[in-house]
Amino acid sequence: MRILLAVTFLGVITVMHADDLPKLHLFVALADNAHQGIVRVPAKIGNGDDPANNLYWGCSEGVKSVFSQSATWKLVSAEPGPKPSVLERLVFTDREKRFTLTADAYRGEAIKECTADFFAAISSSEPSQKTPLVAYIGHDGLMDFSASEEWGKPGPRREAIVLCCLSEKYFGPFLRSANARPLLTTTELMYPGAFILHAALEGWMKGESVSEIRERAAVSYARNQKIGVKAARSVFSSREK
Numbered sequence: 001m002r003i004l005l006a007v008t009f010l011g012v013i014t015v016m017h018a019d020d021l022p023k024l025h026l027f028v029a030l031a032d033n034a035h036q037g038i039v040r041v042p043a044k045i046g047n048g049d050d051p052a053n054n055l056y057w058g059c060s061e062g063v064k065s066v067f068s069q070s071a072t073w074k075l076v077s078a079e080p081g082p083k084p085s086v087l088e089r090l091v092f093t094d095r096e097k098r099f100t101l102t103a104d105a106y107r108g109e110a111i112k113e114c115t116a117d118f119f120a121a122i123s124s125s126e127p128s129q130k131t132p133l134v135a136y137i138g139h140d141g142l143m144d145f146s147a148s149e150e151w152g153k154p155g156p157r158r159e160a161i162v163l164c165c166l167s168e169k170y171f172g173p174f175l176r177s178a179n180a181r182p183l184l185t186t187t188e189l190m191y192p193g194a195f196i197l198h199a200a201l202e203g204w205m206k207g208e209s210v211s212e213i214r215e216r217a218a219v220s221y222a223r224n225q226k227i228g229v230k231a232a233r234s235v236f237s238s239r240e241k
Contacts, residue, residue, distance in 0.1 A: 021093065023131050024101045026197070027118040028063055029138030030087070031055040032108020036139045048108015051087045056137055056192065057105050061224070063137065064103075066194040067092055072202060073101065085110035098205060111141040116148065122178045123155035133183070133204065135161040137192045142170035152177030159183045161200055163192035168237040183210060184217055185237045195220050210240045 032048025033040050040046065045055040052058040059065060067073045073092040081089045085107050092101040106114035114136075121134045143165070152174045161184040162171045168185040175182045184200050199220035203213040214236050222232035 021097065021100050022129060024099055024133045024135070024201070025121050025131055026063065026101060026103040026135045026137065027106065027114050027121070028056050028103060028136075029106050029111040029114040029141065030057055030108045031139065032111070035109035036111055036141070037144045038139045049087070051105045054105070054108075056194070057088070061193040061195055063105070063194040063197075064088075064090060066198050067101070067103070070198060071095070072198075076100070081105070085113050094205065101201075111139060112145050114138065115141050116151070119148075119151035119153075119174060119178065122158055122160060122175065122180045123150075123153040125155065128156035128158045131158065133159045133161065134180075135163070135197060136167075136171075137163045137194060137197065140164040140166055140170055147174060154179045157181065159204075160185075161197060162186070163190075163196055165189045168239065172237070172239070181241075182237070182239070184214060185239075186235055187237050188235050190221070190235050191225070193221075193224055195224060211238075214238070 030048040030051060031038060031041060031046050031054055033043065033046035035048060041055055044053050045059055047054065054062060056062050057064050068075050072094055074095055076091045076093055078088060078090050081087060081104055086104045087107060088105045090103045118134060118136045121131065155178050158180050160175050160180045160182050163186065166186060166189065168187050172182055172185055196217050199216040200213050203216045217236055218229055218232040221235060222229045225232065
């Protein structure tokens, strides 16, 4: 079991404050037709400066919509990000108050900065119990720009989810160098809808195995893409170490 919500000591029950709950951190590089090597999408959802309408954030299958409408997660706050490149920061808690989820929406043109911040969070010296899982959603920028040697800096043992095209090939080696466990990565070109992350976290919070979490992701992807589950399984890496 990853976390205790309450501790009984000499008959007194102490409940963890929300700020003390383990934090999951999600980095989202907004889809951007002008600054990313993505397959072009309609202009309204491919504007990397407009989170409200962006494919990966405000659209019906984007992070803000999926998690705000979830029966599992509750939106706690929505505010501007901590720096100019982050247009919006959302904070959720799961309804059983085991974890918080902080989601940052980066400008599309700041995708390299978003990727760097993702790896910095993976390698952070902060105890992994405080931030046990870090995730990324967006375009695979490593297909377009060079990686930094700092991105493989070893850190405490965190788990990582990377939802972008071919993330096992491009992100996997850096994650392993950083002592992270790739919980869910991809082996094909794919659509990183936030519903995949939502499904994966449902299993992760229940302590399911990597293969069980991957199956949840495949089922959700198959349903969305209207393909068979067997075909959807091939989108996600079966490598567990």
